[in-house]
Amino acid sequence: MYIGRVPVAGPEKLKLTRVAANQEIAPGIFMLSFPRAFDFIPGQSVWLTVDPEVPPRLYSIASGNGDALVEILYDLVPEGLLTPRLAGMREGHSLLVSSAFGPFRDEEGPSCWVAAGTGVAPFASMVRSGLVREKMLIHGSRTTAGLLHRGLFADALGDRYVPCCSREAAEGVFHGRPTEWLTLQRLPLASRYLLCGGSRMVVDCRDVIIAKGVPFESVIGEIYF
Amino acid sequence: MKENLFGMTIAQLGKVAESEGIPAYGARQIGDWLYRKKAGTFSAMSNLPRTVRESLAAHYAIDLQPPVKVTESSDGTRKYLFAAEQGGFVEAAWIPEARRSTLCLSVQVGCKMGCLFCMTGKQGFQGQLSSGEILNQYQSLPERDTVTNIVYMGMGEPLDNLPNVLDSLEVLCADYGFGLSPTRITVSTVGLVPAMRTFLERTRCHLAVSLHTPFEEERRRLMPVENVYPLKEVLAELRRSAIHGQRRVSFEYILFDKLNDTPRHARELARILNGIRCRVNLIAFHPIPGTPLAPSPRDTMVQFEAHLREHGIMTTIRHSRGQDISAACGMLSTRELVRMKEEADR
Numbered sequence: 349m350y351i352g353r354v355p356v357a358g359p360e361k362l363k364l365t366r367v368a369a370n371q372e373i374a375p376g377i378f379m380l381s382f383p384r385a386f387d388f389i390p391g392q393s394v395w396l397t398v399d400p401e402v403p404p405r406l407y408s409i410a411s412g413n414g415d416a417l418v419e420i421l422y423d424l425v426p427e428g429l430l431t432p433r434l435a436g437m438r439e440g441h442s443l444l445v446s447s448a449f450g451p452f453r454d455e456e457g458p459s460c461w462v463a464a465g466t467g468v469a470p471f472a473s474m475v476r477s478g479l480v481r482e483k484m485l486i487h488g489s490r491t492t493a494g495l496l497h498r499g500l501f502a503d504a505l506g507d508r509y510v511p512c513c514s515r516e517a518a519e520g521v522f523h524g525r526p527t528e529w530l531t532l533q534r535l536p537l538a539s540r541y542l543l544c545g546g547s548r549m550v551v552d553c554r555d556v557i558i559a560k561g562v563p564f565e566s567v568i569g570e571i572y573f
Numbered sequence: 574m575k576e577n578l579f580g581m582t583i584a585q586l587g588k589v590a591e592s593e594g595i596p597a598y599g600a601r602q603i604g605d606w607l608y609r610k611k612a613g614t615f616s617a618m619s620n621l622p623r624t625v626r627e628s629l630a631a632h633y634a635i636d637l638q639p640p641v642k643v644t645e646s647s648d649g650t651r652k653y654l655f656a657a658e659q660g661g662f663v664e665a666a667w668i669p670e671a672r673r674s675t676l677c678l679s680v681q682v683g684c685k686m687g688c689l690f691c692m693t694g695k696q697g698f699q700g701q702l703s704s705g706e707i708l709n710q711y712q713s714l715p716e717r718d719t720v721t722n723i724v725y726m727g728m729g730e731p732l733d734n735l736p737n738v739l740d741s742l743e744v745l746c747a748d749y750g751f752g753l754s755p756t757r758i759t760v761s762t763v764g765l766v767p768a769m770r771t772f773l774e775r776t777r778c779h780l781a782v783s784l785h786t787p788f789e790e791e792r793r794r795l796m797p798v799e800n801v802y803p804l805k806e807v808l809a810e811l812r813r814s815a816i817h818g819q820r821r822v823s824f825e826y827i828l829f830d831k832l833n834d835t836p837r838h839a840r841e842l843a844r845i846l847n848g849i850r851c852r853v854n855l856i857a858f859h860p861i862p863g864t865p866l867a868p869s870p871r872d873t874m875v876q877f878e879a880h881l882r883e884h885g886i887m888t889t890i891r892h893s894r895g896q897d898i899s900a901a902c903g904m905l906s907t908r909e910l911v912r913m914k915e916e917a918d919r
Contacts, residue, residue: 403767406801451793452800547685548697550797554687555695555863564689564865569797571687573733
């Protein structure tokens with residue numbers, strides 16, 4: 349479905365770049381990278397497509413802001429226009445990418461991050477950019493294979509990393525959804541809460557966090573529309 | 574499964590006619606039967622050859638679904654529950670007034686936008702409605718012939734289902750379709766900019782933009798879409814688009830107590846809307862379960878309206894209707910039905 353010209357929310361122009369790597373890192377989930385030609389703030393996103401005829405979609409950057417390559421994560425949507433073509437890309441293939449934009453970001457100080465699926469990308473970027481002190485990540489997935497960048501987060505955050513799997517029991521992994529984990533906790537009221545993922549996960553977690561007494565002004569959601 | 578003819582545009586019906594080997598004007602005849610004469614069967618299409626009627630019946634369906642439930646408010650508003658083809662349900666509200674009656678219809682099962690104040694967003698997104706399913710809420714409405722106005726303000730974000738919404742608008746307004754005036758139809762949006770541009774280019778219907786606060790950081794907390802399509806980009810797009818003739822752009826503004834109802838908000842709202850021919854609809858907040866937000870007192874709403882009017886902004890306070898049956902603005906939801914299905918599937 350093409351719903352207009354190049355989106356105006358980001359920079360107007362998409363620039364040509366080349367795929368550096370593209371691999372399936374979990375069933376149906378891919379990691380794609382390309383040379384970094386712009387600066388960005390961890391948490392920001394890019395518009396990306398494979399040619400001008402395919403409407404660009406928005407992807408959070410997962411790499412650190414000092415890395416030579418920009419990395420994004422995407423789910424293969426078999427009936428989609430873009431991701432089946434993205435999944436077929438190899439090193440050297442052409443991509444059209446905007447520069448980074450968006451206000452979803454964090455700063456120093458206590459924060460609780462909640463993510464599911466590829467929604468973990470902005471938090472991977474933050475960790476890789478050195479934003480780890482007083483940060484906590486509640487990371488949801490159906491299976492352990494879907495806990496993307498689990499090693500990165502476990503190393504950087506230690507016991508402030510909480511992997512949650514709803515359909516698989518595993519050692520060191522909470523058996524349930526992030527909402528269920530949050531429901532069982534006493535949440536810090538002075539913390540910021542950054543949520544990223546599908547709408548249902550973000551809305552459900554936001555409801556739980558607010559019900560625990562956290563001011564709604566402290567809760568920011570980034571929904572993958 | 575047979576393809577549903579109901580909801581098809583004239584171009585789509587033309588392809589059907591071509592595939593059936595009938596002249597191009599056959600598409601207009603089929604449209605006339607579907608939309609103007611309310612034919613529920615192919616056998617009723619008496620000006621088509623019998624062989625064509627039989628062939629159409631063999632390959633296509635006229636899928637009209639009556640509502641499965643109706644709830645009536647003490648103020649006369651009626652809320653209808655319709656089953657969606659891919660599973661799940663949507664709600665539509667019929668709102669009678671002294672000199673008109675309005676149908677508020679849905680475009681998606683659930684919604685992806687996740688606005689903090691909206692009940693539909695709490696059920697997540699379950700699927701898009703086809704053009705036929707959108708139009709079915711009109712065609713199968715018991716009060717259909719009394720409807721004077723249609724608003725796309727029920728469940729879902731209309732511009733997140735743009736192709737089906739555009740098809741349904743064409744059928745509603747076309748002479749082969751229902752023949753309604755586009756000035757009787759309003760489509761709401763949270764501000765999906767590229768789709769909004771396409772909508773403005775391709776239709777003459779009114780547009781209603783959910784605004785709710787003029788300040789970016791506040792809006793991000795109320796409406797996650799602000800992260801992707803900031804309000805300033807929405808307004809810039811409206812300034813670029815020619816809004817003329819009878820087309821109207823309105824801004825929907827729910828008033829929350831001590832959050833977005835201050836004179837500072839009114840001043841900033843007037844400032845950012847400067848130069849856009851528009852009106853502002855102030856809406857009372859209808860609290861939903863677990864919400865941290867509260868409705869502004871009536872006096873505050875009146876003062877806010879006066880502030881905006883002093884700044885030259887045409888402003889009205891919209892009457893709440895159907896609140897006792899959860900049919901008022903922001904209250905439509907089939908979340909409980911979604912949860913029951915999820916429990917049954919486990």
